[in-house]
Amino acid sequence: xxxxxxxxxxxxxxxxxxxxxxxxxxxxxxxxxxxxxxxxxxxxxxxxxxxxxxxxxxxxxxxxxxxxxxxxxxxxxxxxxxxxxxxxxxxxxxxxxxxxxxxxxxxxxxxxxxxxxxxxxxxxxxxxxxxxxxxxxxxxxxxxxxxxxxxxxxxxxxxxxxxxxxxxxxxxxxxxxxxxxxxxxxxxxxxxxxxxxxxxxxxxxxxxxxxxxxxxxxxxxxxxxxxxxxxxxxxxxxxxxxxxxxxxxxxxxxxxxxxxxxxxxxxxxxxxxxxxxxxxxxxxxxxxxxxxxxxxxxxxxxxxxxxxxxxxxxxxxxxxxxxxxxxxxxxxxxxxxxxxxxxxxxxxxxxxxxxxxxxxxxxxxxxxxxxxxxxxxxxxxxxxxxxxxxxxxxxxxxxxxxxxxxxxxxxxxxxxxxxxxxxx
Amino acid sequence: xxxxxxxxxxxxxxxxxxxxxxxxxxxxxxxxxxxxxxxxxxxxxxxxxxxxxxxxxxxxxxxxxxxxxxxxxxxxxxxxxxxxxxxxxxxxxxxxxxxxxxxxxxxxxxxxxxxxxxxxxxxxxxxxxxxxxxxxxxxxxxxxxxxxxxxxxxxxxxxxxxxxxxxxxxxxxxxxxxxxxxxxxxxxxxxxxxxxxxxxxxxxxxxxxxxxxxxxxxxxxxxxxxxxxxxxxxxxxxxxxxxxxxxxxxxxxxxxxxxxxxxxxxxxxxxxxxxxxxxxxxxxxxxxxxxxxxxxxxxxxxxxxxxxxxxxxxxxxxxxxxxxxxxxxxxxxxxxxxxxxxxxxxxxxxxxxxxxxxxxxxxxxxxxxxxxxxxxxxxxxxxxxxxxxxxxxxxxxxxxxxxxxxxxxxxxxxxxxxxxxxxx
Numbered sequence: 073x074x075x076x077x078x079x080x081x082x083x084x085x086x087x088x089x090x091x092x093x094x095x096x097x098x099x100x101x102x103x104x105x106x107x108x109x110x111x112x113x114x115x116x117x118x119x120x121x122x123x124x125x126x127x128x129x130x131x132x133x134x135x136x137x138x139x140x141x142x143x144x145x146x147x148x149x150x151x152x153x154x155x156x157x158x159x160x161x162x163x164x165x166x167x168x169x170x171x172x173x174x175x176x177x178x179x180x181x182x183x184x185x186x187x188x189x190x191x192x193x194x195x196x197x198x199x200x201x202x203x204x205x206x207x208x209x210x211x212x213x214x215x216x217x218x219x220x221x222x223x224x225x226x227x228x229x230x231x232x233x234x235x236x237x238x239x240x241x242x243x244x245x246x247x248x249x250x251x252x253x254x255x256x257x258x259x260x261x262x263x264x265x266x267x268x269x270x271x272x273x274x275x276x277x278x279x280x281x282x283x284x285x286x287x288x289x290x291x292x293x294x295x296x297x298x299x300x301x302x303x304x305x306x307x308x309x310x311x312x313x314x315x316x317x318x319x320x321x322x323x324x325x326x327x328x329x330x331x332x333x334x335x336x337x338x339x340x341x342x343x344x345x346x347x348x349x350x351x352x353x354x355x356x357x358x359x360x361x362x363x364x365x366x367x368x369x370x371x372x373x374x375x376x377x378x379x380x381x382x383x384x385x386x387x388x389x390x391x392x393x394x395x396x397x398x399x400x401x402x403x404x405x406x407x408x409x410x411x412x413x414x415x416x417x418x419x420x421x422x423x424x425x426x427x428x429x430x431x432x433x434x435x436x437x438x439x440x441x442x443x444x445x446x447x448x449x450x451x452x453x454x455x456x457x458x459x460x461x462x463x464x465x466x467x468x469x470x471x472x473x474x475x476x477x478x479x480x481x482x483x484x485x486x487x488x489x490x491x492x493x494x495x496x
Numbered sequence: 497x498x499x500x501x502x503x504x505x506x507x508x509x510x511x512x513x514x515x516x517x518x519x520x521x522x523x524x525x526x527x528x529x530x531x532x533x534x535x536x537x538x539x540x541x542x543x544x545x546x547x548x549x550x551x552x553x554x555x556x557x558x559x560x561x562x563x564x565x566x567x568x569x570x571x572x573x574x575x576x577x578x579x580x581x582x583x584x585x586x587x588x589x590x591x592x593x594x595x596x597x598x599x600x601x602x603x604x605x606x607x608x609x610x611x612x613x614x615x616x617x618x619x620x621x622x623x624x625x626x627x628x629x630x631x632x633x634x635x636x637x638x639x640x641x642x643x644x645x646x647x648x649x650x651x652x653x654x655x656x657x658x659x660x661x662x663x664x665x666x667x668x669x670x671x672x673x674x675x676x677x678x679x680x681x682x683x684x685x686x687x688x689x690x691x692x693x694x695x696x697x698x699x700x701x702x703x704x705x706x707x708x709x710x711x712x713x714x715x716x717x718x719x720x721x722x723x724x725x726x727x728x729x730x731x732x733x734x735x736x737x738x739x740x741x742x743x744x745x746x747x748x749x750x751x752x753x754x755x756x757x758x759x760x761x762x763x764x765x766x767x768x769x770x771x772x773x774x775x776x777x778x779x780x781x782x783x784x785x786x787x788x789x790x791x792x793x794x795x796x797x798x799x800x801x802x803x804x805x806x807x808x809x810x811x812x813x814x815x816x817x818x819x820x821x822x823x824x825x826x827x828x829x830x831x832x833x834x835x836x837x838x839x840x841x842x843x844x845x846x847x848x849x850x851x852x853x854x855x856x857x858x859x860x861x862x863x864x865x866x867x868x869x870x871x872x873x874x875x876x877x878x879x880x881x882x883x884x885x886x887x888x889x890x891x892x893x894x895x896x897x898x899x900x901x902x903x904x905x906x907x908x909x910x911x912x913x914x915x916x917x918x919x920x
Binding site: 323329330333334335336337340341343344345347348350351365367368369370467470471474477478479480481484485487488489491492494495496 | 747753754757758759760761764765767768769771772774775789791792793794891894895898901902903904905908909911912913915916918919920
């Protein structure tokens, strides 16, 4: 039987790209894979792919050239290096699908760069979210953008990798903009998970109980649910997602916002904490390990060690509810910031709502507040019914943390930002 | 009588460069000046300079080519534009003196760029500080760096522009690094002046009394003393230094710190406030006008209107001492951040102390804390005798601001950072 599926070239076979490429091979696509590290290529060959000795070789007969490299610098290298680069080798009219997370501004530069020599080639902007397990299962969130006709053309390939597959209106770069907005929630929620568990631990609470209760509360986030178990296990060398990755993606958000003059107080506060983590030598460890920034340096494993504590009310009257209040307050301020940013960069708010709530940036507070913001068409928290109560609780939670000298920078920044937002 | 002073080419005759060039002409240097805006050239001619029709014309017979343009992009344009650029026209062995504030990384790129065609030319890195009045008086702080012999050579020119003239060891780019460190203090202190006056006003205090008392207190900064009168006069359209300028210089600091993985929590908090200012349309107004970010939007002139208030104890028990405590706490945290950053980028701490205390970045808390940090050789605030008292007062001040819902983001960030720094 003749294989009628389009032919795929694939560059970048790491934790994400390797799973994506193997999934495509397993479901029947002819996949020619390239990676600098050849054992990764062997893993693709083991499930039916073929080995390519260079990006040019991977590209030579492809209909779609998929890139899942680390960043824009690697993408340029894979595409444009003389002799070995993919672009010069690609068949007439074939398509580059960039799945790497890159700055939105890069996409337009890339289109222009390709146009210099190969205006016949198509380019799609298709960053992803979801982690290595969903990559291997073909169920990534993919934020696709580009000319409608070219997206239609690539549908069979994108659908084989994605669930859900989003189509972001506005042409090339808007997929990257949508990914950036989702990243805003992911980035603020990741560090907030550490700030919350850090407060619970330093107050002396049973951290396992706190984890369980928070997961069922208004303070819950997808990231907290996901990172919490690593913290309880003091398990930071098993790396699901390194500090370097969230810092890299976060920098794309803050850099883009600065370039268009938009303030992102919470996102920048988060970024300083990621940089503090790298400055303290945690770059290559799992980002759940950032909880150690919130621990006494003398007992970095405190979160995991307190799972048997019987304390129900910790220092300064801090309870699990205090921790929940801290999280709900930060997530509320962060939701507002994300929605206002989305409006500023022209992404449809209802589409963004769908992306975040189904993605790793989800939080219960986002579920509650975002629809009210969308409905009101205003980015003041005055429009969110729960604001007065969440604010009052956040204020008390920050004061209790302050009483015990526990640093809660995200919560403090959120409190200030809410006051700024609500001033008459 | 023959003029034996070296011949100067000067590009960029704006508020700073115009004063510098006219001062050089007045004290006897032959100065050929160029600016896109010809009325600025006329002002130089009126005091004895000559008009140049292009950077190349200004450079043609010079011993020293001084650049005081807005940024690195303008510097590249002035130096390298085909036909009109200065570099190709410069006499053999002459010297480029870059006085603009640019990223430290730019200096090394610039040296390499010049070397491509004119390795015979010298380059000195000489950013300045001090404002337009000192520029015109020839009494700018100049942070000079480059090969020792070339600095010796340029001494007569640099001394005519500077008082004090600093020589920063370590070669090209270190002048820009020193300027960046001074900028860290200037940037955190400028916004803190607004945060302090904002709190005084919203609490209902007599703002003139607050200004006078703060200037004599531990909370004083050079910037507060300088910007305060603009605020009391509600005088933001008389622009001594625009929000755009501090944002530009601030971005150089934060970008450099990020590029080397160094956290600067207070500086980044300040930057978000500057971006919030530009986002709110204040870009071209005086940076003292940022005080309006701290006012009710319904009464933006509150600071100036309260100079006749008879209130000694405002809302939530806020007094002038509360405002002083807020400032002292922020300046303490900011001093620590600046000194730790200086150590990381290899600038001599005693030299930095001299620069800051004699410059616009000065504050009474810096005077007190920096010598203790230098002496201890440690960047923990544990080494500063006053920390417990300043911290306790800052905590109370932030709580009082919180009681009235007044946003104090710098103070909140400082409090969190001090707790982080002091954790065991």
